[in-house]
Amino acid sequence: MTDFSRRVSQKLDKLTPLQIQQLVEDCYSQTEIFNSIFQSLPSGLIIVDENFCLMKINKAAERYLPFKSNPEEAKEKSPVWNIIDDEEIARFLQNAFEADKTNISNEFTVATTGGSVRFLDLYVTPLVQNQNQNKNLIGSIIRIDDVTEKRNQEVLLHRMETLAGLTNVAASVAHEIKNPLGAISIHIQLMQKALRKKREGDGMLPPPKYSEDYLDVITQEIERLNKIVVDFLMAVRPISAKLELVNPNKILEDFISFFMPEFNEKHIKLQSELCGCDVRLLLDAKLFREVIVNLSQNAISAISKKFDDDEERIKGSISIKSRIESDRYILTFADDGTGMDEETCSRVFEPYFTTKSNGTGLGMAMSYKIIKEFSGDISLSSELGEGTTFTISLPVPQMERKLLEFKDCGLSGE
Structure with missing residues (x-):
């Protein structure tokens, strides 16, 4: 309402019918303008009353959030979390209401109808009405921002940083390829020389076994060359990570449950101590599990090698x-296996470096790439004959940190 309308409304009893009509038209015009602005905002907005019942919602909010029913039909009937078709978002809003918290936020992932993932930031702020120089809390404003593009740009940046390290890998592969190519070339030349000598002499070709010996070597070298190329493609291929907000502890619990029979079979004692916080990180659950599997296989190999003759x-x-x-979310994975010397530790994450007779040297290199894709870090400490500890550090998203503070999970905060 304009200042003119406010002044006029205070003198309604003295207004003529024409003036009253002008006042109503002015109010209607102002309402339409504000409503157009509200509906045109790129951020989603949901206005709720003191009981978190829906009062008003714009088109962006309807587009970003999944609803069980038409929001317009649910106005002022029940709390807004009852009509949102996403369990985590609904629980966040319900917790905010029940704990009487304002100015809180969190980040969520929502699947679209096309199967892609959208990243959303939700902010809950108080709705205050100024009346007679007093500020009265009459509800809350829920703001929804789509940060999918921002997250995708972060992923792209990490991938570009990864590509910068491919020069060394390419050089290593070129060196590996030269050896089998040289062997193939030499044995073909030997076969050509032998065949030419025979034809120039008695015209008789060499016995089959004589030729097959060379062909067998050539076949083996071709297979070796093919394996090098396949491993190289696996090492340099971009990691297609589908990042979502997931609970890493849940992935670890599922992994432990799945691998426990193998640990028992090899008489390996497993100790786990996971933090009690319901923290969610931006991860690809499948790739994160791949890292844990690589660490486990290395640990099992180191332990088996050390205790092979132990009767305990x-x-x-x-x-x-x-x-x-x-x-940060810190994960430590330790074993009491053979351990590594300083030189080995410095090369663990290099492609094609391995201490196993049948290893490819790509497991830990891929693990390193995956953790970097998650914007994290991975390091190790080891002592020869004592064991090895890998430490993975992953960032806790800002919205998730605030939620942990909200849940009193031990993070520092106000």
């Missing part, structure tokens, strides 16, 4: 622990 039933142990430290 428990031949070794693996420890998996997680904790929240400042704004």
Whole structure:
């Protein structure tokens, strides 16, 4: 309402019918303008009353959030979380209401009808009405921002950083390819020379076995060359990570349950101590599990090698622990296997470097790439004959940190 309308409304009893009509038209015009602005905003807005019942919603909010029913039909009937068809978002809003929290936010992932993932930031702020120089809380404003493009740009940046390291890998592959190519060339030349000598002499070709010996070597070298190329393609291919907000502890629990029979079979004692926080990180669950599997296989190999002749039933142990430290999720994966010397430790994450007779040297290199894709870090400490500890550090998203503070999960905060 304009200042003119406000002044006029205070003197309604003295207004003529024409003036009253002008006042109503002015109010209607102002309402239409504000409604047009409200509906045109790129951010989604949901206005709720003190009981979190829906009062008003714009088109962007309807487009971003999944609803069980038409929001317009649910106005002022029940709390807004009852009509949102996403369990985590609904629980966040209900917790905000029940804990009487304002100025809180969190980030969520929502699947679209096309199968892609959309990243949304939700902010809950108080709705205050100024009346007679007093500020009265009459509800809350829920703002929804689509940050999918921002997240995709972050992923693209990490991939570009990864490509910068491919020069060294390409050089290593070129060196590996030269050896089998040289062997193939030499044995073909030997066959050509032998055949030419025979034809120039008695015209008789060499016995089949004589030729087959060379052909067998050539075949083996071709297979070796093919394996090098396949491994190279696997090492340099871009990681197609589908990042979503997931609970890493849940992935670890499922992994432990699945691998426990193998640990028991090899008489390896597993100790796990996961933090109690319901933290969610931007991860690809499948790729994160791949990293854990690689660490487990390396640990099992190191333990088996150390305790191969040990007659004790428990031949070794693996420890998996997680904790929240400042704004990072820290995961430690330790074993009491053979351990590594300083030189080996410095090369663990290099492509094609392996201490196993049948290893490809790509497992830990891929693990390193995956953790970097998650904007994290992975390091190790090891002592020869004592064991190895891998430490993975992953960032806790800002919205998730605020939620942890909100849930009193031990993070520092106001």
